[in-house]
Amino acid sequence: MTGVLAGTFLGIHAAYWNATVLRLVLALGLALTGAGTFVYVYLFKMVSHLQSRLGPMETGPHGSLQLMAEVVKFIQKEDIFPRKADRWVFAGAPFVVIMSTLLIYVVIPVGPRGVVSGLDVGILYALAVSSISVIGVLMAGWASANKYSLIGALRAAGQLIAYELPLVLAIVGVVMQAGSLNLQTIVAAQAHFKLFGVGGIGLFVIPQLVGFFIFLVSAQAELTQTPFDMPIAESELVAGYMTEYSGMRFLVFFIGEFATAFALAGLASVLFLGGWWLPGMGAHWGHLAWAREAVGTGVMFAKVMLIGFVIFWVRFTLPRFREDQLQAFAWKFLIPLSLVNILVTGIAKVAAHG
Amino acid sequence: MSVSEQQKAAYVAGQAADARVRFELETEGMTLNIGPQHPATHGTLRVIVRLDGEQVVWADPVAGYMHRGYEKLCEVRDYAQVTTLVNRIDWLGSFCNEVPFILAAEELMGIEAPPRAQYIRTVLFEMGRVANLTLFLGDMAAQVGALTPVFYAFRDREYVLNLIEAATGGRFHPNFDRIGGLKEDLPKGWIDETKLVMRKIRHFCDEIDDLLIGNRIFEERCRGIGVIPRDVALEYGLSGANARASGIDWDLRRDEPSVLAWKDADWKVWTHPDGDSFARYWVRQQEVRESTRIVEQLLDGLPSGPIRAKTPARIRVPAGETYVHTENPLGEMGYYVVSDGSPGGPFRCKIRTPSFSNVSIVPWLLRGVYVPDVITILASLYFILGDIDR
Helix, strand or coil: CCCCCCCEECCEEHHHHHHHHHHHHHHHHHHHHHHHHHHHHHHHHHHHHHCCCCCCCCCCHHHCCHHHHHHHHHHHCCCCCCCCCCHHHHHHHHHHHHHHHHHHCCCCCCCCCCCCCCCCCHHHHHHHHHCCHHHHHHHHHHHCCCHHHHHHHHHHHHHHHHHHHHHHHHHHHHHHHHCCCCHHHHHHHHHHCEECCEECCCCCCCCCHHHHHHHHHHHHHHCCCCCCCHHHCCCCCCCHHHCCCCHHHHHHHHHHHHHHHHHHHHHHHHHHCCCCCCCCCCCCCHHHHHHHHHHHHHHHHHHHHHHHHHHHHHHCCCCCCCHHHHHHHHHHHHHHHHHHHHHHHHHHHHHHHC | CCHHHHHHHHHHHHHHHHHHHHHHCCCCCEEEEECCCCCCCCCCCEEEEEEECCEEEEEEEECCCCCCCHHHHHHCCCHHHHHHHHCCCCCCCHHHHHHHHHHHHHHHHCCCCCHHHHHHHHHHHHHHHHHHHHHHHHHHHHHCCCCHHHHHHHHHHHHHHHHHHHHHCCCCCCCCEECCEECCCCCCCHHHHHHHHHHHHHHHHHHHHHHCCCCHHHHHHHCCCCCCCHHHHHHCCCCCHHHHCCCCCCCHHHHCCCCCHHHHCCCCCCCCCCCCHHHHHHHHHHHHHHHHHHHHHHHHCCCCCCCECCCCCCCCCCCEEEEEEEEECCEEEEEEEEECCCCCCCCEEEEECHHHHHHCCHHHHHCCCEHHHHHHHHHHHCCCHHHHCC
16 A cells, blocks of 8 residues: 655654554445445345345435435434443443454455555454454343343354354465465465466365355354344344444444455455455566556455355345254364364375475 | 233242252243244234243243234124124234134024135135235244245235235225125136236245255254144144144144035145144145145136125124134134124124134243244244234
8 A cells, every 4th residue: 555645744754644544544444335335235235136126226326325324314313221231331332343343454455565454463363353343242232231132142152252263273274275374475375376286276265165165154153144143133132232222333233244244255255265366467567556456456346245245145045043053063063174174284285295 | 810810820930940940050040021022923922931041941921912802892893894803813814804704694694605705705715825824934934034035925925915905905904705795796807817826826835945945954943843742732722734733634624514615626635743843834835835726726616696695784693603613824713603683793702713722832832942942933833913812
């Protein structure tokens, strides 16, 4: 990301602004745009057409301004606190959840140089901050003083912890192949990866198909989306830990949910589909480096949308698991499968480099 | 038992359950009120459940939040006005509520509607069943988490409702049945359109086959959940698909001599031996298919003639009493009508609604299940609140 400011601004050297604040603002914008895109394209439109209905059509062409209408609606709603609620914890919970989401965006590369911070432990960091949201969920469930919220929060905590494990283990295979935890290095490794001696097509989804599957399933569970939406199961728990929230705070939860979906889809596309890199996209474009940046961002966006499509397709097709079935699925199926995947990846890696 | 007595019993049972729980583990149970305002109860049923973690120790349904006093109202309305009331009992298949009451009145008066009217009554009755059970097929899916089938159900039910509206003038509450026949004949072109829609409904059932039946998650959520053995079903007086799903081969349309035209169609009563939630779902799906077949056959053999027998201008039902029951979408619905021969309405009208008996099994059924199964079981028992409290 090149610097936008020069000299000093507000008495502080421009380099500081370029290095931190501007990048964070861009990351925030990315998170909000991503969440909005998912909500409009998938939650409003794709799902409507899947269910043989139209979805919102009145606001703007094909209902495209509905999103703004929804946001305005939420903002002008009353901010209700239940009488027995623990006010400070109740008020803070949505922001803990969205903070954990926004922190993921710090390490996701959207282009050859488009990353807020190229941490060397990038993927580990992303998964670590994504699990902070459990705290916010538990806070919301406990502070609401509502039995449905409490049950929902406890289910969510159990589920997020159970599915964190296969999520991490699914990534181990990719990390072993790439030899790095840095997300940009993982993208570069896919560009250089040769599958049976054939280079240029070696996206990690091909050798790590099992890992990709486990990652998507666990991501679905992390997002608490159907078939893993026991924590917010609307036919039994009303809205789970979000039951008592209204107005802006509910909106923050809502944005958090879809921004996390966008972030996890971004992680999946970086880890398994080559991120911003496209097979056949050369390493040096000379003085057209900016164009490579733009193409890379577009490619990344397309891949994220592809994975988002799968996530929402599954969400609106399948019924939901029961809590015990969901836990059994994680502990008895996904985790052993991911361990086997790691073992096979290790053997293949040693064999390939014999 | 009155509500306060019921609550007292609930309290005692809850204490006992707590004591059991505390004996094993130093924990305290939690009482959860599912309803009266809750997305899973299709209205205002309240289910008090005592929870130990996610497991139900004890549960009790509390009906009466929607009591509208129809049995009393029937006594102060005349016969023509009563159909307007009873339309609102099972509001998803309204026409089916009118028929047994009108049949009871006809029986007391000793008149019989002409064959064409009986045929059209049966057709509309079965279409009410299709409209009702189609929605169930989608709703049950929504209760276990699949959101798409419910929209398909609303879409295809709309075709049926449009036809009911075209024939009767009322989309939800037809109020079309009269003593001695029907209000009007069918509109032009209605028969062909109905046959088309019945094919659409069968296609919807096939879509349900694709989406849910055989889906691993759906089967795991429903199979073996809420098993009602045959003898328990009989003891609690279950009727309709709930009884047939427990292997009781009993259908009033076939087993009860009736003036309606079911005997003229070739159809089958489906039963399922398992008695679980899946069986109840499956049986209702087959019933929708059979109903579409009944409608098609009856429309093919629709006799010509008048649609209304000669009745006196002022309805006066002679003294006497009778009980007429039919196989409604939710189960056996019956009217015990007592007339004292005075002009005006019945002296007493006892309405036997299927949902009231069907939910009586809830305390027995919910013991020891998990909270998500509570929803599955309530959805699969399929009650309509207007049918519990009338």
